Amino acid sequence: MSATAAAPARRFAPIPTIDGLWALIAVVVPVAGAFASRIMAIDLAYQIRAGNVMLDTHRILDADTFTYTVHGRPWLNQQWGSEVLLALIHRAGGWTGIALARGLLLGLTVFLVYRSCRQYVAPRTAALLTLAGWLVGIEILPALRPQQFGFVLFAATLWAVTTRHHSPRRVWLVPLFMVAWANLHGSFPLGLVLLGLAWLEDRPSAPLAARRLLLVAGVAVVATFVDPWGPRVWSYVVQLSTDPVVADHIAEWGPPSVHSPTGLLFFLSMFAVALLLSRAPRPIGWLPLCTLGLFAGLGLLAIRGVVWWAMVAPVVVARLLPDPQEGRQEARQRPPLHALLAVGLVALLVVTLPFGRGTDPLTGGPAVLTYAPEHLVAAARAAAPAGAHTFVSQLYASWAELATPGSLVAVDSRIEIFPETVWDDYYLVSAGGEGWAEVLDRWDVAVLILEPAQAEGLLQVIGRHPEWRLITDDAAGAVYARA
Numbered sequence: 001m002s003a004t005a006a007a008p009a010r011r012f013a014p015i016p017t018i019d020g021l022w023a024l025i026a027v028v029v030p031v032a033g034a035f036a037s038r039i040m041a042i043d044l045a046y047q048i049r050a051g052n053v054m055l056d057t058h059r060i061l062d063a064d065t066f067t068y069t070v071h072g073r074p075w076l077n078q079q080w081g082s083e084v085l086l087a088l089i090h091r092a093g094g095w096t097g098i099a100l101a102r103g104l105l106l107g108l109t110v111f112l113v114y115r116s117c118r119q120y121v122a123p124r125t126a127a128l129l130t131l132a133g134w135l136v137g138i139e140i141l142p143a144l145r146p147q148q149f150g151f152v153l154f155a156a157t158l159w160a161v162t163t164r165h166h167s168p169r170r171v172w173l174v175p176l177f178m179v180a181w182a183n184l185h186g187s188f189p190l191g192l193v194l195l196g197l198a199w200l201e202d203r204p205s206a207p208l209a210a211r212r213l214l215l216v217a218g219v220a221v222v223a224t225f226v227d228p229w230g231p232r233v234w235s236y237v238v239q240l241s242t243d244p245v246v247a248d249h250i251a252e253w254g255p256p257s258v259h260s261p262t263g264l265l266f267f268l269s270m271f272a273v274a275l276l277l278s279r280a281p282r283p284i285g286w287l288p289l290c291t292l293g294l295f296a297g298l299g300l301l302a303i304r305g306v307v308w309w310a311m312v313a314p315v316v317v318a319r320l321l322p323d324p325q326e327g328r329q330e331a332r333q334r335p336p337l338h339a340l341l342a343v344g345l346v347a348l349l350v351v352t353l354p355f356g357r358g359t360d361p362l363t364g365g366p367a368v369l370t371y372a373p374e375h376l377v378a379a380a381r382a383a384a385p386a387g388a389h390t391f392v393s394q395l396y397a398s399w400a401e402l403a404t405p406g407s408l409v410a411v412d413s414r415i416e417i418f419p420e421t422v423w424d425d426y427y428l429v430s431a432g433g434e435g436w437a438e439v440l441d442r443w444d445v446a447v448l449i450l451e452p453a454q455a456e457g458l459l460q461v462i463g464r465h466p467e468w469r470l471i472t473d474d475a476a477g478a479v480y481a482r483a
Helices: 018-036 045-057 080-118 122-138 147-160 169-179 189-201 208-223 232-242 243-248 261-278 287-303 304-322 327-333 336-350 374-383 392-404 420-431 436-442 456-462
Strands: 389-392 443-448 469-473 478-483
Touching: 018 080, 018 287, 018 336, 045 080, 045 189, 080 122, 080 147, 122 304, 147 169, 147 189, 169 189, 169 208, 189 208, 189 287, 189 436, 243 436, 261 287, 261 304, 287 304, 327 389, 374 389, 374 392, 374 443, 374 469, 374 478, 389 392, 420 436, 420 456, 436 443, 443 456
Parallel strands: 389 443
Antiparallel strands: 443 478, 469 478
C-alpha cells in the first residue's frame, strides 16, 4: 500500500462558481427570450414540407414541386440537411419540439461565443459581451431556419480557432463542422474565413501552428464537397449572394437602416466598439481591426450579415480589453447567493418553456408561430379541389405549402428560384394593377389567400370583379374563389 495520500474525490457541488453563474446568465437569458417569443413560419414551414418529401421518397428534393410557375425546374437544394432535421424534429415533437429546438440551438450558439470570450476575459465581462452581441442580433439569431444551424457551426468554429493555442488539436474539428455545414446552410465559407484570419495571426509568430492551419483549411475546403452536388455547392453560394432578384425582394438582404431595430443596434454597437478601441491602453494590431472591419462590412452589405458581426465582435473586443481574470480563490468560491441566482435563472427558463401554447385564436395556426393562417388556408382548401392553383401572398405561402401539400402556389420564400418575370406578375396581381385578372386567368388560379399588407391593392378591387367571390375575411386576411 502506498504511503502517499490519495487525492480527495471530486464531489458534485450544487452551488455554481462565478464562472458557472455567468455562463448560466449568458445562456439562459437568450434562451428564455426565444422560448417566450413566437417563430415566423415564413422560412420554416416549407422547409418542413421539403424535409417530409425527402423522408417519404428517400431521395434529395432537387426540383420544384411546390409551385405552378416554375414546376419541375431544377433546384440546387443546398439546405436539404436542415430540411430533413426540421422535419424529423417536427415529426417527433410537433410545434413544441420545434420551439424547444430553436431554444437549444440558440443556447448552444451563445454558449460557444461565451466560451470564446472567456478565453481572454473574466466571466462577468465574457457574459456581458456575449449578451451585447445577442442583443444586436436579437431579431435574427432566434429565427428557426437553416441559418440557425449555420450559427451554431460558425460559433463552434470560432471557439475552435480562438482556443487553438490552448488546445492545438481542436482546429481539426473544423473540417468535420464543414461537412455538416455545407449540407445545412450556405454560410459555410465563413468557416474558412475564420481559419484564414487565424493563419494570418500565427504566420509571423508561430510558423508551425500556421502550417497546421493551412493543412486544416485545405481539408476543410475538400470537406465542403461532401454533399449531393460536390463543388457545385459553391456556385449556389455565389449565385445567391449576388442575385439582384434576392436583393430586391428580401428586406434582410438589403443594407441596414437606423429605422429598423437591428440596423439601429448594429450602428450603435459599431460606435461602442470604436469607442472602446479608442481608449485601449495598448496599440491595436492591424489584424483585429481588419477582422472587425470585415464582419462589419458583412453587416453593412445586408441586414442578415449583422449576425456574424454580433458573434465575432464580442470575441475580438474581449481580446483587446484590459480585463484581468478573477483570482484562483475567487473563482472557486460558491457563496449561497450563487445558488439563489441560479434557481432564479432556472425558474425563468421553466416559466418560458413553450408547452401548452395551443392555437392562435386569430389565425387558427399554432400559437408558437406567426404567419400561419390556418383559418384562411382551411377555407381555401374547402373552396377548391385538390391540386388547384392557389395564389398566396408570399408571407403566407410557406404555411400553405405545409398545410395543403396537394395544392400549388405561385411563389414562396425561395426567392432565388423564380425569374424576374414571375415576380413582376406576382406584384402586379398583389397591387391590383391593370391586367391582374388576366394574369390569374393565365395561371389558371382557382383560389386566392391574401395577406392584408402584401395584397392591399388587390383587396381594394377584387371585391368588385364579377369572376371572384369572397369566401372569408378577418384580421389575418381574406380568401377569394372563382364565382
